[in-house]
Amino acid sequence: MASTNTDNYLPDGSSQTQGFTQQQAYAAPASSSAARLAVSGLVAGASGVLSAVAGRVFNFNFKEANGNTVSPESDWRVRVSLQPETAKLFYNNEKNPLLYPLSPTNGVVFPYTPQINIVHSARYGANQLTHANYASYFYEGSEVSQINIATDFTVQNIVEGVYFAAVIHFFRSMTKMFYGNSLLAGTPPPMVYLDGYGEAYLPHVPCVVTQFSHTMPQDVDYIEVPVGANLTNVAGQQINNSNFGSRTRLPTFSSIQLTLQPVYSRSNISRNFTLEKFASGGLIQGSTSPIGGFL
Amino acid sequence: MSDTVQYDKTSPYYKTAVNQDYLDVASLPSVPKKLDDVLFTVNKTYEYRPDLLAYDLYGDPGLWWVFALRNPNAIQDPVFSMKIGTQIYLPKKETLQGIIS
Numbered sequence: 001m002a003s004t005n006t007d008n009y010l011p012d013g014s015s016q017t018q019g020f021t022q023q024q025a026y027a028a029p030a031s032s033s034a035a036r037l038a039v040s041g042l043v044a045g046a047s048g049v050l051s052a053v054a055g056r057v058f059n060f061n062f063k064e065a066n067g068n069t070v071s072p073e074s075d076w077r078v079r080v081s082l083q084p085e086t087a088k089l090f091y092n093n094e095k096n097p098l099l100y101p102l103s104p105t106n107g108v109v110f111p112y113t114p115q116i117n118i119v120h121s122a123r124y125g126a127n128q129l130t131h132a133n134y135a136s137y138f139y140e141g142s143e144v145s146q147i148n149i150a151t152d153f154t155v156q157n158i159v160e161g162v163y164f165a166a167v168i169h170f171f172r173s174m175t176k177m178f179y180g181n182s183l184l185a186g187t188p189p190p191m192v193y194l195d196g197y198g199e200a201y202l203p204h205v206p207c208v209v210t211q212f213s214h215t216m217p218q219d220v221d222y223i224e225v226p227v228g229a230n231l232t233n234v235a236g237q238q239i240n241n242s243n244f245g246s247r248t249r250l251p252t253f254s255s256i257q258l259t260l261q262p263v264y265s266r267s268n269i270s271r272n273f274t275l276e277k278f279a280s281g282g283l284i285q286g287s288t289s290p291i292g293g294f295l
Numbered sequence: 296m297s298d299t300v301q302y303d304k305t306s307p308y309y310k311t312a313v314n315q316d317y318l319d320v321a322s323l324p325s326v327p328k329k330l331d332d333v334l335f336t337v338n339k340t341y342e343y344r345p346d347l348l349a350y351d352l353y354g355d356p357g358l359w360w361v362f363a364l365r366n367p368n369a370i371q372d373p374v375f376s377m378k379i380g381t382q383i384y385l386p387k388k389e390t391l392q393g394i395i396s
Contacts, residue, residue, distance in 0.1 A: 034351075036341075037352070042385070047387060
């Protein structure tokens with residue numbers, strides 16, 4: 001009799017049994033003394049509490065002048081996201097506390113302006129004619145080369161640390177295929193979408209992650225972060241309480257390099273692409289529509 | 296047999312000399328100020344109750360006096376200066392262990 005496979009990675013994440021363990025919820029005070037301290041926002045020993053140091057230096061969600069939060073889709077910052085259904089497998093899966101910090105920004109938002117290098121090229125072959133002063137060129141094809149993104153991350157508090165750990169793990173995951181016992185086994189690594197600076201510049205470009213590197217410097221401090229902790233639960237609890245999160249040390253300053261390759265399906269190109277339409281902006285409008293996203 | 300009293304280590308008078316009939320001039324311990332001491336605003340729970348706060352934080356109500364010594368400007372009277380809204384710094388337990396050990 002075949003054994004029951006319990007490790008399947010269902011689209012709703014419901015049977016993700018081997019994932020990162022969700023951290024325990026806020027524990028009820030065990031004594032009247034603990035209750036008094038909890039009400040007063042204190043912890044035994046007068047140690048510091050997470051809520052006091054979990055200030056949000058990184059502005060996760062921009063706000064308009066009237067105070068309303070700007071949705072991630074309207075944010076002009078550079079963002080790498082997933083298609084909505086795929087996102088449910090990764091950062092929009094509440095059972096994945098490691099990646100879930102990316103959910104409020106619907107993907108990875110770079111807190112510091114990244115350096116982005118995009119090369120559009122037209123390839124011509126040269127024909128060196130005999131007894132001629134000039135070479136002849138014939139057109140071979142065009143392409144959008146790999147997009148290189150380099151940016152910095154700082155970790156100065158727990159909130160930033162949890163987000164940065166999610167960023168690293170997200171890009172690691174984006175270079176792996178579905179494999180083994182997964183219901184999606186055989187599927188290549190997920191496609192990501194690159195947005196930023198408005199759809200006239202990075203119009204939700206479909207890409208694959210071809211390389212990701214994280215440089216961990218030797219000359220900066222490393223701080224301890226409870227990766228995977230639900231910060232709303234641990235506020236008021238003692239720092240370094242091993243009950244919360246996986247204690248991970250992250251550099252206070254580090255850099256990541258990301259290489260994305262824009263990819264368009266053959267059918268999309270054949271059905272939708274014309275140079276006239278591209279030049280007039282018809283292929284960048286409606287950035288999330290099937291025909292948007294052309295560079 | 297001596298009839299002088301030996302105060303406990305957690306008492307503020309531990310280092311004060313004891314003569315036969317009276318305490319000498321008080322020699323109170325100093326509670327060092329640490330940058331990461333927690334700032335606490337006294338609430339209704341701990342109003343006039345430094346002993347209760349000391350018990351909850353350090354497990355010893357006998358350390359009621361540490362708040363006054365840590366916050367000499369905010370607390371003139373160890374008990375009746377602990378009014379609601381008074382902001383005081385709370386020395387850490389590790390800091391106190393260095394004092395009373």
